[in-house]
Amino acid sequence: MILNPKGGSGKTTIATNLAAYYANKGRLAALIDYDSQGSSTRWLNKRPESANPIHGITSSENRTGLTRSFLMRVPQEIERVIVDTPAAFQKHELIEFTRNADKIVIPVLPSDIDIHAATHTIADLLLTAKISRYENRLTVVANRVKSNTIVFRSLMRFLESLDIPVSAVLRDTQNYIRSAELGLGLHELPPAQVAKDLLQWEKLVNWLEHDDKQPVYSPAMVPAGHSCPQTQPDRVVKSPLFEGPVERSL
Numbered sequence: 001m002i003l004n005p006k007g008g009s010g011k012t013t014i015a016t017n018l019a020a021y022y023a024n025k026g027r028l029a030a031l032i033d034y035d036s037q038g039s040s041t042r043w044l045n046k047r048p049e050s051a052n053p054i055h056g057i058t059s060s061e062n063r064t065g066l067t068r069s070f071l072m073r074v075p076q077e078i079e080r081v082i083v084d085t086p087a088a089f090q091k092h093e094l095i096e097f098t099r100n101a102d103k104i105v106i107p108v109l110p111s112d113i114d115i116h117a118a119t120h121t122i123a124d125l126l127l128t129a130k131i132s133r134y135e136n137r138l139t140v141v142a143n144r145v146k147s148n149t150i151v152f153r154s155l156m157r158f159l160e161s162l163d164i165p166v167s168a169v170l171r172d173t174q175n176y177i178r179s180a181e182l183g184l185g186l187h188e189l190p191p192a193q194v195a196k197d198l199l200q201w202e203k204l205v206n207w208l209e210h211d212d213k214q215p216v217y218s219p220a221m222v223p224a225g226h227s228c229p230q231t232q233p234d235r236v237v238k239s240p241l242f243e244g245p246v247e248r249s250l
Ligand SMILES: Nc1ncnc2c1ncn2[C@@H]1O[C@H](COP(=O)(O)OP(=O)(O)OP(=O)(O)O)[C@@H](O)[C@H]1O
Pocket: 005, 006, 007, 008, 009, 010, 011, 012, 013, 014, 035, 037, 039, 085, 086, 087, 143, 144, 145, 170, 171, 172, 173, 174, 176, 177, 180
């Protein structure tokens, strides 16, 4: 389940890419669109016939008992169910949303507003939905990251203070926008174009599939005295966090 009531944090992007990832690994995947905006469903409708199929299940207007009724519509042979959730929902719906989720992925953007909103989301997950940190069901994905900016480092410090694993750091790139337009996932674009992104995705999938305990990031990985060149966004910086020089968004 991909969840964050903050709009535009990357829920649909991660849900659709995850579904495409599994479809390309030969897994039978279902994509449940819990959002009445229907963004995941629109993406699925654009998907070319030649692409590996994904079973789509679309939202109804009535949210009562929704996850239960959705799950009843998942064919038995499906191996991975990915749920895209809406922005802004009631606290009591959180319990319903998360009850059956094996893994809950919270995408967070590096911005003050998003960091602030994420504190509420995570508090609600821990206190209202009563998900324990130790169940290993929660992970955060830092999304649309422009590395070595001050706000990215603030985000990572904040996430570390929560003691919730950061399973992936996804860079800000037009690859997501281009693939979405075609109804494809990153894993279905020419490999040379998305090589850096695929490495980032591997970490998320490792966590989902194997409860990978390897931290993706810790402040200790940033060399002492390393500057945060927010005022030099064009600079290409090598950081131990990333596999190669970080490209500016295209
Ligand atoms: N890593 C990324 N790099 C570049 N663009 C991105 C990235 N992640 C998401 N986007 C873009 O950001 C926008 C918002 O993403 P998305 O629709 O996935 O968010 P959302 O959380 O599902 O939004 P909503 O709350 O409205 O459902 C989209 O245009 C998407 O293509």
